[in-house]
Amino acid sequence: MSSDEARTTRGLMLMVVAPSGVGKTSLTRRLVADHSDLHLSISATTRAPRPGEHDGRDYHFVDRAEFDRRIEADDFLEWAEVYGNRYGSPKAPIMDALARGQSTLFDIDYQGAMKIHAQAPADCVLVYILPPSLAEMSRRLHARSQDSEEVIRQRIARAKEEVSLWKTFDYVVMNDDFDRAYAELAHIYHAERLKASRNLWIEPFVEELLDEPIEG
Template sequence: MWSEATKIGEGRRGLMLMVVAPSGVGKTSLTRRLIADHSDLHLSISATTREPRPGEHEGRDYHFVSRETFDQMVGEDAFLEWAEVYGNRYGSPRAPIMAALERGESVLFDIDDQGARTIAAQAPGDCVLVYLLPPSLAEMSRRLHARSQDSEEVIALRIARAKDEINRWETFDYVLLNDDFDRAYADLAHIYHAERLRRARNPWIGTFVGNLRGEEI
């Protein structure tokens, strides 16, 4: 009879899912639905030195820390990656993320191309990199204009940045085209399910197979 320690799935290791896309491709909608549909997948909460914006909450949107605290964390190698953006620092705390993976939970990163590659270089076995492509730059521009959040100048910069970023598509494990939301979501969910089942992330299988071989019928 199998013990509780060898029951199916126990001891599974989580993964870090990096979903990268230019603004206007639909990344936020896809990733938030993926999290809502999977109780074992959580959004990485970054630490930042900027002040909270109206409606933001500590521990839900960000971990808000002082510049002194952030610098101390950098010195202690407490981040998987960090960057300074418009005078404020942002970083992905290492300890809670790695602890989640050990518990069998997975972490989704809302991150840029550079940050994703930085983390993947440190923990290649734990990372899955997915890049989302727009159906066209014209459609991406239309979506950016439709949401009415950016000036024409900012939209032009986002388009230019997207052209540069798209050149690195071959560095990703998967590349999805978001020309149809439901299909793109189904593909993203299938990727997550398949990666969770990788043999290397399921060390319990060895013990399970050993028990099968020794089972008396």
């Protein structure tokens, strides 16, 4: 068995869910930057770009007609309408990456994560990022000045609903200290990559071990 064959693995889909204003984007972008085998899923969306966002890097920005065409073509692992805009995760590039041993990180909402998990539970790892408090979450949302007061109230109400569902996740991380939260998220990813079920090299390697003649 060659060295490459000996380490053949299947990638995983890392679902990171958190309310807006909790620091999920900073955590996930750093995790992707630090791991060459982990890539961010770039969703398609019908919403307009925010200041500093770029098509193809942050999202694939499309109009509703194009989004509907992709739904009809079954091009999404999941899609949902959130606050009047549609978001969808492309299917083909993600499944191809898993087969090549590459993992995909989803910066995704609860509804989307559950839809993908229902389709491929063995490939999914669910992580929820908790805010240190709802007051701090509200402060961060106001500080970034991207949402109206009504939208901020909706986001906080939705956060309360999601937090109550914490038992549906594989892991829960609190982002009260960024470095600690990042270290915990990275440990989760490393451990999941090492799971025997994802390391396809183990079975043939063990078979060779058992067939290996013992001298002396």
